[in-house]
Amino acid sequence: MNFVIATNVLLNQLLIAQKALSTKTPAPYLQGIKLEALQNEIILITSNADISIKLHIKDDSLRVDIPGDVLIPGKYFVDIIRKLEGEQLELSVIDQNILRIIAGDSDVTLNLLNVDDYPELNFPLSDEPIKLDSKIMKAIIRQTTFATSTIENRPILTGVNIRVEDEKLSAIATDSFRLSQKNITIPKSTDHMNVVIPGRSLDELSKILEMNLDEILIHLNHKSILFEYGNVLFQSRLLEGNFPETSRLIPNEFPIVIKFNRDKLFVAIERASLLSSKEGSSSIVKFNLRSDNIVEITSNSPELGKVTEKVYPLEQVVGVPIKIAFSSKYFMDALKTFVSDEVYVKFTGEIRPFVIEGNSDPGLVQLILPVRTE
C-alpha cells in the first residue's frame, strides 16, 4: 500500500472515524482503524460495541500508487496525524506489518495490527431511507438524549425511542422520573419505524453533525440503524425490548397554566438549588403559585440556610394557587432544551406530572414528575 494525501483532509476524516474507536476492549483489533486504499479513494472503518463508522475519502490531493488494506493502531495514528506539519503525507507499508508516514521533516513508523483479524462489517443501505434536515436531527438529539436513564437496570430506558408513522416522527426518552418528547412532521414515508437507539450512539452522531450538510438519510435494518451523512455511514446497534407506552403519561388538560420568561425562571431555580436539601443526587426546590399570582421558588437546608426567589408570570395566570416540589436539575435540564424565550409550565395537580412547552418549540414537550415533601 502506498498513497499520498493532504494532511488536513486525512485528519478531518480521522477525527470523525475515531468516534467509533474502542479504547478499552477485550478485542484489540477494535482499537484499530481499518484503512482501505482503492484506486482513487480511501475508506476508513472503525467499530466498537455500540457504533460502527465507514467513510469514503475522495479528494484531489489523493494519489494512490499501490492499493491495499491495513489495520492501524487508532489512537496513535490520530495523535500523530494531528501533530504532523507538512501539508502532504505519504503513507506506505514497509516490511509487511509496518506503516511508514512521511510528512515534512517527520518520518514515522507504526507497527500495524493484523488486518485479517478485523471482522467483515456490513453497512446495508435501504432503498427508501427517511430524509431529515440534519439540523433538525441534531436538535432532536439535544432535546431528548439527556432524559435517558444512565443506570443499566432497565437497559431499554438508556435509549431514545424513535417512531415513524405516516407523516409523523416521534422521539421519546424517559428515565421514569421525567420524559422528553419531540414530534416533527416529515414527508409521508412508506417505512414505519419503531426502534430504540442507545442515547450514547446519538450523542456521538450529534458530534458528527457539526459538518454543514443539509440532509441526513436514515436507513433502518433488522437489528441496526444506519445514518448516511455526506461521505459518512454511521451505524448504531438497536436496543432490544419494549419501550414503555408513554402516550398516556402526558396529560391532555391542564387546569393551571403559567407563562414565564425562560431565562428568569432558570436562574431563579438555579439560585434556589444552591441551598437545597438533597434527595439522592438531586436538589429539591419548591414552587408556589401564590394567590397574588406571584410565583415563589424556595429551598431550605436546615444546615445551610434558605433561598426565596420571586418570579413574575408574563401573563395573567390560568388556574388556582398550587404548591409543588421537584428536582431542580430535571427542571433546568428541561428548560435548556427550548429555543423559546417564553415557556409555559402546565400543571394538573400537586402530585401529578407537569409539563413545559414553548411557543417557538412546536412538538416539544418536557414532562417532570414532582416529588412529595411533607
Added chain:
Amino acid sequence: MNFVIATNVLLNQLLIAQKALSTKTPAPYLQGIKLEALQNEIILITSNADISIKLHIKDDSLRVDIPGDVLIPGKYFVDIIRKLEGEQLELSVIDQNILRIIAGDSDVTLNLLNVDDYPELNFPLSDEPIKLDSKIMKAIIRQTTFATSTIENRPILTGVNIRVEDEKLSAIATDSFRLSQKNITIPKSTDHMNVVIPGRSLDELSKILEMNLDEILIHLNHKSILFEYGNVLFQSRLLEGNFPETSRLIPNEFPIVIKFNRDKLFVAIERASLLSSKEGSSSIVKFNLRSDNIVEITSNSPELGKVTEKVYPLEQVVGVPIKIAFSSKYFMDALKTFVSDEVYVKFTGEIRPFVIEGNSDPGLVQLILPVRTE
C-alpha cells in the same frame, strides 16, 4: 451588621479572597470568610494551611449602616453572590447567627459560623518592602514553579528559593532532575532575603496578579512572606530547611551550542514523545547532532513504532557531534517558559546537564539532566 454594596464589587473581591479558602480542613472555621464591616470599608479575610488573604474594599457603592464582624460559609457565599442578579446587595445579620442577603427578587439566608472561633491573623508590613513590577513577578512565577518537586519526600524542593542580595533577585526551583533559574536586577535593597516559598502559594498569587496594577510590594517577616498588591495582602508561609546550593550545578562553559527556532524544536520533540518508551511517567527522546549539522530527534517504542524528526539549526553549530537522551516533558516544560522565538541549547557532554537560554529572556536559564540509555 448591615450594609449595601454593588454586587459586582463584592463578587470581584470574593473571587480573590476565595483563593485562600480551605475546602477540606479539620478546622471548619477555615471554610469561612471573615467579613468585617467598618464605618466605610469592608475587610475580607481567608486563610488555609499555606496562605492567608486580607483585602480592603472601599467603594462608592458601599454604605455601612451597622458595623460588625461575621464568619460566612465561604463556598456557599461565593456561589450565591456569583449567581445573584440585582445590581446592589443588602447584607444584614438577623437572629444573631443568620446572614440575610437581599438582591433583586432574591432573598437568601445563610447560617453563619461562629466568628469567635476565627484565629487572629497578623499581616505585618515591613518599613522597606522590595518593589517589583507585577508583570515581572508573574513571569518569574511562570518560569520557575513548574520545576518544583510535587513529591513530598524532600519538602524543601516543593518551594521556589528567592534570594535578594544588593541589586539582584534570583528565583530558583528544582526537583533534582531539572532546574529553573531566573535572575533580575532590582533597585538596591537594604534587606537581604533568602527564603523558600511553596510553589502552590506562588501559583495562587499569580492568579491574583491578573489585575492590571503596576507594582507589587514584598514584605519579609520571620516565618512568612507578605505580598501587597493594591488592596490585597497575600501572605504565604515559608518552607523551613536549607535549599540546596545550586550555583555550581550550572556549567560555565559550553563546548557545544546550537541555536533553534523554539516552536520548531518544540513540535519535533512533541511528535517524538508520541511514540516513546516511558521511564516512570516520562517519555524519553534522543537528540543527535549529526556531523552534517542536522539534529535528529528520535524515539523508539518496540511495541508501537519509531519517530525520526529532523530539525535544522538556525546558525552554524559550535562544537562537535553529540548524542544525548532526555525526558521530552522536561524539555517541553522548559521551552514553554521562553518568550524568545530563538533559543540556544548548550551542552558540555553526553552525560552532563545541559541548559536552554533565549536571547529575549535575559537572566533565564533552564537546566535539564539527561538520562542514560544503552
